[in-house]
Amino acid sequence: MRITRNRPGTQSGPAGQFNGSVWIDEIAAPEPPSRLRLFSVHFAPGGHTGWHTHPHGQVLHVTEGEGLVQHRGGPVEAIRAGDTVWIEPDEWHWHGAAPRTFMTHLALVEAAEDGSTIHWHTDPGVPEYPAA
Template sequence: MHITRRRPDTRQGPAENFTGTVWLDELAAPPAPSRLRLFNVHFAPGAHTAWHRHPHGQVLHVLEGEGLVQRRGGAVEAIRAGDTVWIEPDEWHWHGAAPRTFMTHLAVVEAAEDGTTTEWHAHVDDYPA
């Protein structure tokens, strides 16, 4: 057993992967052989990810606020505190806060064998206003 008492500092989501102000807290990244990664992600109103996908999928659990999520070719879906979203492996998607509210979610991913967790793509062109 290992108890982590000090996490890495909160960091801002990079502009090449996010639109608007997003803050990331890494909560867990256990050593190998584990490939689990757990983040607490805080989105300002209207902030959201670019299109991206994960080799082993992703679980999002909304802790507070309201947000939006969309898979490529699908409808934009509203998500709220208490909702959990399963995103399939290699499914292109984006997610973030609704236009007028903050949103915080836990994001759980499993790294690929080469250590990558995310493949990033273009910014979202038609984010709902």
């Protein structure tokens, strides 16, 4: 057993991958052979990801606030504190805060063999984010 008392500092969500104000805290990235990664992501009102996929899927658990999530071709869905979302492997999706509220979620992913956990996509005109 090992207790980690220090972790990397909070990072700003990179422009081009995130819209609006988004902050990311890496909570856990165990050494191999584990490939799990755990992040806490904090979205200011209206902040959200761009379209992306995960090689092994993703689990989101909303810890506070209200947000929105959408998979490609599906409706925009409201999510709230206490909700858990399972995103299938390689499923195009985005997620973020509702237009007028903050939202924080835990994001759990498994890295692929090459170490990647996420693939960002561009598609003009989307995500179909509701107006504030």
